[in-house]
Amino acid sequence: MRKLTVVAAVIAALALVAGSQVPAPAPAAAELLINGAGATFPYPIYSKWFDEYAKVEPSLRFNYQSIGSGGGIRQITERTVDFGASDGPMTDEQLARAPGELVHIPTVMGAVVATYNLPGNPKLRFTPDILADIFLGRIEKWNAPRIQAANPGVTLPNDPIIVVHRSDGSGTTYIFVDYLAKVSREWEQKVGRGTSVKWPVGLGGKGNEGVAGQIKNTPGALGYVELAYAIKNHLSVALVRNQAGRFVEPTIESTTAAGVARSMPADFRVSLTNAPGANAYPIASFTWLLVYKEQADEAKGKAVVTFLHWATTEGQKYAADLLYAPLPLEVVRQVEAKIGQITFQGKPLLVAR
Amino acid sequence: MLKSDLTGAATAERLALPRSLIPARRGGVWGDRLYQGMVRAAVLAFVIIVVGIAALLVYAARPALATFGWRFLATADWDPVAEHFGVLPFAYGTLVSSLLAMLLAVPLGIGAAIFLAELAPFWIRSAIAFLVELLAAIPSVVYGLWGIFVLAPLLRRWVEPPLGRWLGFLPLFQGPPYGVGMLAAGVILAIMVVPFIVAVSREVLLAVPNHQREAALALGATRWETTRLAVLRYARSGLLGAVLLGLGRALGETMAVTMVIGNRPEIALSLFAPGYTMASVIANEFTEATSDLYLAALIEVGLLLFVVTVVVNGLARLLVWSVGGAVKEVRE
Numbered sequence: 001m002r003k004l005t006v007v008a009a010v011i012a013a014l015a016l017v018a019g020s021q022v023p024a025p026a027p028a029a030a031e032l033l034i035n036g037a038g039a040t041f042p043y044p045i046y047s048k049w050f051d052e053y054a055k056v057e058p059s060l061r062f063n064y065q066s067i068g069s070g071g072g073i074r075q076i077t078e079r080t081v082d083f084g085a086s087d088g089p090m091t092d093e094q095l096a097r098a099p100g101e102l103v104h105i106p107t108v109m110g111a112v113v114a115t116y117n118l119p120g121n122p123k124l125r126f127t128p129d130i131l132a133d134i135f136l137g138r139i140e141k142w143n144a145p146r147i148q149a150a151n152p153g154v155t156l157p158n159d160p161i162i163v164v165h166r167s168d169g170s171g172t173t174y175i176f177v178d179y180l181a182k183v184s185r186e187w188e189q190k191v192g193r194g195t196s197v198k199w200p201v202g203l204g205g206k207g208n209e210g211v212a213g214q215i216k217n218t219p220g221a222l223g224y225v226e227l228a229y230a231i232k233n234h235l236s237v238a239l240v241r242n243q244a245g246r247f248v249e250p251t252i253e254s255t256t257a258a259g260v261a262r263s264m265p266a267d268f269r270v271s272l273t274n275a276p277g278a279n280a281y282p283i284a285s286f287t288w289l290l291v292y293k294e295q296a297d298e299a300k301g302k303a304v305v306t307f308l309h310w311a312t313t314e315g316q317k318y319a320a321d322l323l324y325a326p327l328p329l330e331v332v333r334q335v336e337a338k339i340g341q342i343t344f345q346g347k348p349l350l351v352a353r
Numbered sequence: 354m355l356k357s358d359l360t361g362a363a364t365a366e367r368l369a370l371p372r373s374l375i376p377a378r379r380g381g382v383w384g385d386r387l388y389q390g391m392v393r394a395a396v397l398a399f400v401i402i403v404v405g406i407a408a409l410l411v412y413a414a415r416p417a418l419a420t421f422g423w424r425f426l427a428t429a430d431w432d433p434v435a436e437h438f439g440v441l442p443f444a445y446g447t448l449v450s451s452l453l454a455m456l457l458a459v460p461l462g463i464g465a466a467i468f469l470a471e472l473a474p475f476w477i478r479s480a481i482a483f484l485v486e487l488l489a490a491i492p493s494v495v496y497g498l499w500g501i502f503v504l505a506p507l508l509r510r511w512v513e514p515p516l517g518r519w520l521g522f523l524p525l526f527q528g529p530p531y532g533v534g535m536l537a538a539g540v541i542l543a544i545m546v547v548p549f550i551v552a553v554s555r556e557v558l559l560a561v562p563n564h565q566r567e568a569a570l571a572l573g574a575t576r577w578e579t580t581r582l583a584v585l586r587y588a589r590s591g592l593l594g595a596v597l598l599g600l601g602r603a604l605g606e607t608m609a610v611t612m613v614i615g616n617r618p619e620i621a622l623s624l625f626a627p628g629y630t631m632a633s634v635i636a637n638e639f640t641e642a643t644s645d646l647y648l649a650a651l652i653e654v655g656l657l658l659f660v661v662t663v664v665v666n667g668l669a670r671l672l673v674w675s676v677g678g679a680v681k682e683v684r685e
Contacts, residue, residue: 067640068640068641069641070640070641070642070643071640071641073643074643094643160529162529162531167611167616167633167637168636168637168638168640168641169433169637169638169639169640169641169642170641171641191434192434192435193434194433194434195433195641195643196433196637196638196641196642197432197433197434198430198431198432198433198434198435198618199617202617203531203533203534203615203616203617203627204615204616204617204627204629204637205501205612205616206611206612206616206636206637210501210612213498213501213502214501214505214533217501217502217505217506217509217532218509218531218532
């Protein structure tokens with residue numbers, strides 16, 4: 001009896017597998033598989049793009065592994081994927097190690113927000129020096145005079161600030177500490193920038209959900225998470241004073257505004273934190289796709305550049321729904337020009353539509 | 354070494370096997386050789402895998418081994434930006450959290466096993482055994498989430514403040530109650546290893562021959578004396594094995610611990626303070642470790658975790674052997 005059941009189960013499973021594979025190989029004749037790997041932060045928008053782009057170009061299939069920016073940089077450097085993805089620009093040293101010239105293509109923007117757990121959920125305002133000093137361990141209490149001065153009318157408790165940061169290496173951490181390093185000389189010298197740093201104070205939570213979970217369960221906690229995560233989970237987020245002296249609420253619009261504000265270097269390797277625009281939220285960043293300027297395979301190269309062009313123009317309309325900030329229009333124009341420079345055997349691959 | 358003399362019909366008779374169970378022979382000794390070869394290959398595969406893991410870890414950790422040498426073992430600094438790496442806080446966290454887990458889990462686990470094997474009515478036995486198996490089947494990430502949302506707030510509000518008030522003179526219970534930290538890690542590990550200890554201990558106790566108990570009872574022993582003298586003593590090495598299985602799991606557990614330990618690479622005496630374990634730092638930082646030295650340092654942490662596991666298991670094996678010897682003496 002039991003044997004029979006097992007046999008039946010195996011047959012059923014085989015039938016299922018076979019059945020699911022039957023429709024797939026139909027367009028196999030012209031199907032092209034593009035492999036990519038890297039950042040986890042933009043993964044939702046990238047998979048949305050792959051889906052939508054399949055309607056435009058059904059012969060193309062994408063396989064994207066969200067293994068983290070570090071892994072993306074390693075894999076594109078070793079040419080094991082057709083494109084990499086990173087939340088932080090590659091360093092000169094990393095670029096020099098790649099076997100060819102890599103170009104950075106900004107795709108969308110994200111922001112990092114300060115979130116907290118205080119009785120009554122007051123709307124807080126932070127100046128750059130307050131944020132830096134809290135994370136340096138110099139401001140230890142919520143009712144410190146400087147926090148109170150920036151938040152007139154808010155009743156702050158006489159409780160310790162429990163700092164929560166990401167414990168896993170993350171582009172979110174990079175953006176946040178890059179900002180702290182820009183606004184605080186002490187942070188730059190003592191801690192520096194990186195996807196993981198040696199935090200002067202605080203507890204580490206794994207992932208956005210780990211940080212948010214600890215903050216939610218700890219009165220008096222303060223930490224940072226991605227803007228998209230904060231919006232989705234209705235967390236209280238702080239306004240931060242930008243370079244122009246205004247307290248800016250982190251939103252999709254104020255994030256895009258940070259991309260407008262900066263004069264763009266030709267290779268797009270730019271940090272957008274502490275951006276100068278009046279409406280710019282100061283803790284924002286691009287996320288990039290990494291491709292070789294000289295492509296090794298004509299068909300794949302053509303597919304990649306056409307997709308990149310679509311993603312940075314047409315594809316931008318899907319960004320806001322998924323809580324990513326679209327690229328500013330000026331940047332889109334510059335990116336188009338950059339994509340036009342990607343070549344196969346010296347000839348540009350992008351064909352004007 | 355057993356040679357192929359087990360195949361003969363004479364052996365079958367000696368073992369009182371019905372002749373009909375052994376089919377007429379066609380393949381001759383080849384079938385047996387194939388069988389032996391396969392079983393040997395299976396064992397060899399284990400050896401190759403273990404040696405291979407060790408060799409690969411050493412190979413991949415070379416940059417860190419060359420840069421830091423023995424300092425790696427004695428440095429408490431972990432600064433990925435400045436590329437200063439030392440394993441000390443992680444080794445401390447792994448050992449302390451596992452030790453704490455065993456302190457909580459061993460009395461609980463063996464106590465439950467004694468109840469299940471010696472005292473419980475039959476219907477309770479199967480119901481509880483089912484519950485215990487259920488606990489063992491829960492994925493560790495679920496334990497971790499439960500740790501963040503239930504255990505940590507519970508510890509912060511109801512456990513750590515009274516501990517600090519009454520036992521605060523001990524350095525173990527000082528400092529602000531965060532909820533997450535070494536204590537939370539120890540408790541969650543204890544909950545995770547208890548099912549293993551209970552399940553194995555119960556089997557071990559059930560395997561103790563009944564004449565042991567009968568003999569003790571016949572001598573006028575009470576229930577507790579019977580359990581202590583006739584059962585536990587007899588089952589000592591098996592119980593140690595159960596504890597070691599739990600310890601092995603505690604040392605290597607990653608996800609749940611990472612979610613509740615606070616991930617701070619510092620050596621703090623207080624159990625309320627956040628800590629960090631070797632498995633956690635690898636899980637946290639491996640994906641984003643971009644520089645060669647950083648990656649090598651993480652792999653060296655992995656290598657040392659491997660060494661710690663081997664050493665702990667080796668010590669444990671020695672302990673089992675020595676206890677096993679003692680049991681024999683008692684029996685004789």
